[in-house]
Amino acid sequence: MTPVQTRGEVLSMRRVGQYHQLTLVAPGVAEQVRPGHFVAIAVGGETSAHLLRRAFSVYRTQDRGVYGGTVDIVFAEHGAGTRWLSHVRQHDVVDVVGPLGKPFALPKEPVTCTMVGGGYGSAPLFTLAEQLRERGCRVDFVLGAATESRLFGVLEAKRMSQSVAVTTEDGSLGDRGRVTDVLPGLLERTGADVVYACGPMGMLSAVADVAARFGAHSQCAVEEAMACGIGVCMTCVLPVVGDDGVTRMVRSCVDGPVFRGDRVRWSDVGTVPADTWGAPVSEGGH
Amino acid sequence: MTRLTRVITPESAEITLPDVDMSARLAGVTLPNPVMTASGCAGYGRELDQFFDITALGAVVTKSIMLQPRSGRPTPRMAETPGGMLNSIGLQGPGIEEFVDRDLRWLEERGARVVVSIAGGSADEYVRLAQRLRHSSAVTAIEVNISCPNVENRGLVFACDPVASSVVVEGVRRNSAPGTPVFAKLSPDVTDIVAIARACVDAGADGLSMINTLLGVVIDTETMRPHLGGVTGGLSGPAIRPVAVRAVWQVHQALPDIPIIGMGGIRTGADAFEFILAGASAVEVGTTVFNDPSAPLRVAYELQRLLGTRGFASLDDAVGHAHRSADQPT
Numbered sequence: 001m002t003p004v005q006t007r008g009e010v011l012s013m014r015r016v017g018q019y020h021q022l023t024l025v026a027p028g029v030a031e032q033v034r035p036g037h038f039v040a041i042a043v044g045g046e047t048s049a050h051l052l053r054r055a056f057s058v059y060r061t062q063d064r065g066v067y068g069g070t071v072d073i074v075f076a077e078h079g080a081g082t083r084w085l086s087h088v089r090q091h092d093v094v095d096v097v098g099p100l101g102k103p104f105a106l107p108k109e110p111v112t113c114t115m116v117g118g119g120y121g122s123a124p125l126f127t128l129a130e131q132l133r134e135r136g137c138r139v140d141f142v143l144g145a146a147t148e149s150r151l152f153g154v155l156e157a158k159r160m161s162q163s164v165a166v167t168t169e170d171g172s173l174g175d176r177g178r179v180t181d182v183l184p185g186l187l188e189r190t191g192a193d194v195v196y197a198c199g200p201m202g203m204l205s206a207v208a209d210v211a212a213r214f215g216a217h218s219q220c221a222v223e224e225a226m227a228c229g230i231g232v233c234m235t236c237v238l239p240v241v242g243d244d245g246v247t248r249m250v251r252s253c254v255d256g257p258v259f260r261g262d263r264v265r266w267s268d269v270g271t272v273p274a275d276t277w278g279a280p281v282s283e284g285g286h
Numbered sequence: 287m288t289r290l291t292r293v294i295t296p297e298s299a300e301i302t303l304p305d306v307d308m309s310a311r312l313a314g315v316t317l318p319n320p321v322m323t324a325s326g327c328a329g330y331g332r333e334l335d336q337f338f339d340i341t342a343l344g345a346v347v348t349k350s351i352m353l354q355p356r357s358g359r360p361t362p363r364m365a366e367t368p369g370g371m372l373n374s375i376g377l378q379g380p381g382i383e384e385f386v387d388r389d390l391r392w393l394e395e396r397g398a399r400v401v402v403s404i405a406g407g408s409a410d411e412y413v414r415l416a417q418r419l420r421h422s423s424a425v426t427a428i429e430v431n432i433s434c435p436n437v438e439n440r441g442l443v444f445a446c447d448p449v450a451s452s453v454v455v456e457g458v459r460r461n462s463a464p465g466t467p468v469f470a471k472l473s474p475d476v477t478d479i480v481a482i483a484r485a486c487v488d489a490g491a492d493g494l495s496m497i498n499t500l501l502g503v504v505i506d507t508e509t510m511r512p513h514l515g516g517v518t519g520g521l522s523g524p525a526i527r528p529v530a531v532r533a534v535w536q537v538h539q540a541l542p543d544i545p546i547i548g549m550g551g552i553r554t555g556a557d558a559f560e561f562i563l564a565g566a567s568a569v570e571v572g573t574t575v576f577n578d579p580s581a582p583l584r585v586a587y588e589l590q591r592l593l594g595t596r597g598f599a600s601l602d603d604a605v606g607h608a609h610r611s612a613d614q615p616t
């Protein structure tokens with residue numbers, strides 16, 4: 001995979017609950033995308049005072065013949081950049097770089113998989129589920145959000161899985177509570193081998209924990225603030241334990257965003273643990 | 287009049303460029319063009335090579351390297367600001383040995399010209415870095431990042447103290463290969479940048495790079511605490527460009543024979559041209575890379591086109607041109 005930078009035409013823009021779904025013509029990007037990859041979009045136009053690109057998981061890609069490949073993203077309005085993006089319309093041109101990052105690892109055997117999505121975090125899980133099903137895997141979904149309008153893809157999940165459990169914190173749809181309230185029961189029932197998760201860091205941390213307790217392998221797509229998205233700036237790091245047992249501050253844009261849940265030091269995210277490779281020996285040390 | 291050269295842009299569109307001699311002369315070394323990456327904004331070149339041919343740049347300036355591996359600061363490490371950003375990476379890196387064996391080797395095999403940026407916590411550390419690089423054929427020049435806290439002097443940043451700066455520069459110069467120019471990279475966070483520039487030049491610096499980031503703080507109005515894990519960070523991007531052009535202007539005026547590498551907010555060829563006119567012989571593109579990964583090469587082409595439009599036959603002729611006297615027409 002080699003990321004490319006391209007200026008793509010907006011094919012469509014529509015609202016889905018509290019989110020926006022943007023379909024972008026992005027030939028060269030679309031063809032290379034695998035589930036878990038993300039794209040980085042420049043916001044505010046060519047003379048924008050917002051220099052940093054915004055990262056979005058790829059929801060799906062499609063080959064549209066004469067148009068070339070398209071990339072879909074689903075996004076929430078958060079700050080100035082996503083607000084600008086929510087105003088783009090059909091035929092506008094958007095500058096996009098992708099695909100970026102390391103995608104979800106797929107099992108070689110037809111194993112049992114559970115997908116856990118928090119809010120728009122479910123977006124990359126649907127193409128993943130399709131590919132898992134093609135490999136003969138059993139797929140179950142758990143989708144959670146604060147409220148119904150912040151869930152994404154419940155119907156779609158139903159079409160492609162054995163079961164879908166929904167949780168909302170306000171009880172507006174499904175069980176009142178969080179994904180981790182229903183996850184243990186599901187893992188117990190299905191004996192899932194792998195848990196795939198994407199959503200807020202707190203959710204991922206809890207999901208990785210539950211997966212480990214049930215002896216399941218977990219693959220978590222993290223969301224760290226990124227300045228470049230391509231691996232050159234070192235802003236997007238988090239403490240991850242390597243194959244050699246050593247903790248390093250690892251770039252989530254190129255070595256992630258997907259990590260093994262048991263390798264991320266969740267409770268230390270936002271810090272540099274003292275035993276990290278190259279950590280300061282003492283205050284004001286090297 | 288001017289002959290046009292055809293080149294392939296990163297977007298693989300063919301464009302024509304006016305025939306301007308773009309060679310940049312930097313204290314004994316000549317680069318085919320004056321545009322480089324800025325330290326810390328291009329890693330060690332490998333990632334950007336996916337977007338454009340890094341060997342087409344004047345040089346790749348690598349992320350400042352220290353003697354030992356370094357984990358850097360806690361996150362969040364950045365905050366976007368109007369026309370720029372604040373970063374507090376804390377010089378995360380693999381240390382000089384892994385850098386030389388893996389990253390520098392890769393750059394050499396790739397055929398890129400390399401300016402190695404070095405950083406230390408004591409004058410001795412800088413000396414040892416220079417010694418380690420002395421016999422490497424891959425090093426085109428050394429950029430000394432002196433915007434680092436001096437652990438032997440209560441963490442006072444070298445670049446803010448003329449004496450500390452000159453001790454570091456003198457040590458690096460003495461321990462580097464004679465044909466390898468040493469550039470001292472200055473901080474704008476000083477009362478008199480010319481005084482620091484002079485101290486570095488007197489200590490043997492062959493040239494000066496300017497500017498490093500400006501110290502800043504962003505406070506998160508939701509948490510009501512500093513946004514960055516490291517509290518303070520370095521401000522970069524177009525927001526700082528006039529400060530950088532001023533620094534180049536003042537230092538070129540005071541030391542007209544010293545080559546300057548200018549940087550700070552360069553986004554377009556016209557921005558780069560400003561630095562050249564102020565007295566820089568070459569430029570570096572930093573934060574803009576995050577917005578446009580192929581920006582360094584684009585800036586090089588835009589600069590060449592602009593030099594042609596303004597009637598310059600060579601880059602050299604434009605260096606410091608804004609300093610000409612009022613009765614000198616163009």
Ligand SMILES: Cc1cc2nc3c(=O)[nH]c(=O)nc-3n(C[C@H](O)[C@H](O)[C@H](O)COP(=O)(O)OP(=O)(O)OC[C@H]3O[C@@H](n4cnc5c(N)ncnc54)[C@H](O)[C@@H]3O)c2cc1C
Pocket residue numbers: 038052053054055056057058073074075076077078079080081082083120121123222223224225226227257365366
């Ligand atoms: C790998 C990855 C995948 C993502 N996928 C999606 C997605 O599918 N849908 C979606 O709605 N959002 C997604 N996000 C989050 C999205 O990038 C942020 O919401 C967005 O950058 C906020 O920009 P803003 O201008 O609205 O906010 P501002 O707060 O103005 O942004 C300021 C700066 O901080 C960065 N930033 C702020 N919040 C975040 C955040 N949560 N994550 C990363 N960077 C942040 C921005 O990139 C920008 O540089 C993803 C983030 C990452 C890292």
Ligand SMILES: Cc1cc2nc3c(=O)[nH]c(=O)nc-3n(C[C@H](O)[C@H](O)[C@H](O)COP(=O)(O)O)c2cc1C
Pocket residue numbers: 233324325326327349350373375377403431471497498499520521522523524526549550551552570571572573574
């Ligand atoms: C994320 C980031 C990391 C940086 N790391 C270094 C560094 O390691 N060494 C250094 O000398 N300068 C470093 N800089 C400063 C730049 O090289 C440059 O001097 C400064 O950002 C101004 O240029 P710009 O506005 O084009 O980015 C860094 C800047 C940024 C934004």
Ligand code: FES
Pocket residue numbers: 225226227228229230231232233234235236237251252253254
């Ligand atoms: S965002 Fe720049 S290295 Fe990851």
